[in-house]
Amino acid sequence: xxxxxxxxxxxxxxxxxxxxxxxxxxxxxxxxxxxxxxxxxxxxxxxxxxxxxxxxxxxxxxxxxxxxxxxxxxxxxxxxxxxxxxxxxxxxxxxxxxxxxxxxxxxxxxxxxxxxxxxxxxxxxxxxxxxxxxxxxxxxxxxxxxxxxxxxxxxxxxx
Amino acid sequence: xxxxxxxxxxxxxxxxxxxxxxxxxxxxxxxxxxxxxxxxxxxxxxxxxxxxxxxxxxxxxxxxxxxxxxxxxxxxxxxxxxxxxxxxxxxxxxxxxxxxxxxxxxxxxxxxxxxxxxxxxxxxxxxxxxxxxxxxxxxxxxxxxxxxxxxxxxxxxxxxxxxxxxxxxxxxxxxxxxxxxxxxxxxxxxxxxxxxxxxxxxxxxxxxxxxxxxxxxxxxxxxxxxxxxxxxxxxxxxxxxxxxxxxxxxxxxxxxxxxxxxxxxxxxxxxxxxxxxxxxxxxxxx
Numbered sequence: 001x002x003x004x005x006x007x008x009x010x011x012x013x014x015x016x017x018x019x020x021x022x023x024x025x026x027x028x029x030x031x032x033x034x035x036x037x038x039x040x041x042x043x044x045x046x047x048x049x050x051x052x053x054x055x056x057x058x059x060x061x062x063x064x065x066x067x068x069x070x071x072x073x074x075x076x077x078x079x080x081x082x083x084x085x086x087x088x089x090x091x092x093x094x095x096x097x098x099x100x101x102x103x104x105x106x107x108x109x110x111x112x113x114x115x116x117x118x119x120x121x122x123x124x125x126x127x128x129x130x131x132x133x134x135x136x137x138x139x140x141x142x143x144x145x146x147x148x149x150x151x152x153x154x155x156x157x158x159x
Numbered sequence: 160x161x162x163x164x165x166x167x168x169x170x171x172x173x174x175x176x177x178x179x180x181x182x183x184x185x186x187x188x189x190x191x192x193x194x195x196x197x198x199x200x201x202x203x204x205x206x207x208x209x210x211x212x213x214x215x216x217x218x219x220x221x222x223x224x225x226x227x228x229x230x231x232x233x234x235x236x237x238x239x240x241x242x243x244x245x246x247x248x249x250x251x252x253x254x255x256x257x258x259x260x261x262x263x264x265x266x267x268x269x270x271x272x273x274x275x276x277x278x279x280x281x282x283x284x285x286x287x288x289x290x291x292x293x294x295x296x297x298x299x300x301x302x303x304x305x306x307x308x309x310x311x312x313x314x315x316x317x318x319x320x321x322x323x324x325x326x327x328x329x330x331x332x333x334x335x336x337x338x339x340x341x342x343x344x345x346x347x348x349x350x351x352x353x354x355x356x357x358x359x360x361x362x363x364x365x366x367x368x369x370x371x372x373x374x375x376x377x378x379x380x381x382x383x384x385x386x387x388x389x390x391x392x393x394x395x396x397x398x399x400x401x402x403x404x405x406x407x408x409x410x411x412x413x414x415x416x417x418x419x420x421x422x423x424x425x426x427x428x429x430x431x432x433x434x435x436x437x438x439x440x441x442x443x444x445x
Contacts, residue, residue: 021167044197058263133261
């Protein structure tokens with residue numbers, strides 16, 4: 001099978017790899033780069049858990065071929081924060097119990113990063129609209145919304 | 160499941176893309192991929208060759224030309240949604256975008272790709288029908304323009320030939336005084352429509368001068384309802400008339416059932432949404 005050479009920068013680190021054209025960006029991130037924080041749920045663009053930022057914009061990594069990301073700057077959940085130094089949104093999820101099983105969380109967080117960049121103080125309705133493409137099958141949206149609003153508060157300088 | 164293997168061609172220009180399509184009769188266009196890749200992931204689509212047009216420049220624009228909007232086929236949904244020109248010249252399209260896809264899909268999916276995919280429950284084809292948009296198709300042999308009414312042929316089927324690339328969509332500007340309505344019911348906002356009704360309405364005094372009505376989600380493609388439109392012309396634009404139009408819409412369609420909604424529910428939706436869309440349009444006739 002023919003392979004294409006691609007260069008992508010993921011969480012600030014540059015990678016040069018050869019990939020089959022049919023390699024999904026989600027599989028490239030998880031299997032070729034071993035960054036397993038990005039989750040794969042439905043794998044046809046419905047659930048949103050595979051959401052990453054490509055050149056700063058949220059995208060479904062399961063609806064992108066890795067070859068299409070050649071030259072792109074990608075941010076995954078691993079680039080957000082660490083257990084010792086959490087991103088304000090991660091702090092918010094921790095404080096407000098935004099995780100239940102945790103499966104949808106990486107997609108929720110990356111989606112929220114994009115939202116807060118554009119709207120540092122979103123209303124409940126605005127958070128819900130932004131999250132409409134992300135499914136949580138624990139049905140825990142209430143605390144996820146609260147977590148994102150808490151994260152926003154921390155980012156605005158609140159304790 | 161994973162996508163089946165395919166040959167990959169990265170086009171650098173429109174000429175490059177149409178040459179690749181002409182060279183390989185199995186080649187298909189890969190634009191934003193938000194429908195195509197989903198179908199490939201479940202192997203509902205197994206193209207032998209994909210021509211990726213994402214790297215080419217010059218098809219990502221929204222401008223005013225010849226009394227209407229000209230939208231480059233590779234313009235991303237999110238760009239269309241945020242466009243001040245779209246709000247000014249085609250507020251109906253701007254309103255439809257309140258219902259189109261979720262943010263991550265809009266960031267990537269393209270206006271042209273969405274129309275060429277021709278999903279029978281998609282919003283944009285119905286907007287294209289009502290606004291009488293036209294589609295500029297380019298191949299190695301030349302260019303042609305196809306009216307929206309002739310473009311949609313069935314489930315995922317359009318008038319575009321295999322060797323043609325959609326490069327531009329032209330939408331006439333809203334005539335002064337024309338009202339518009341877009342009403343949808345979908346499982347979640349951003350999902351495909353169970354049913355949506357799209358209308359424009361022009362009044363002469365308190366009577367209907369001209370109405371255009373299109374529905375999506377009730378057939379193998381978005382459809383206009385010419386008989387319902389004709390029955391409105393010349394009559395007083397009252398709530399009773401709009402209710403009658405809704406009832407006529409219910410009878411004019413022949414929807415199929417799926418797990419989102421059965422035939423009877425889609426007929427109910429067509430009736431109610433047609434009435435509501437006409438009412439909304441009337442309030443905007445100014």
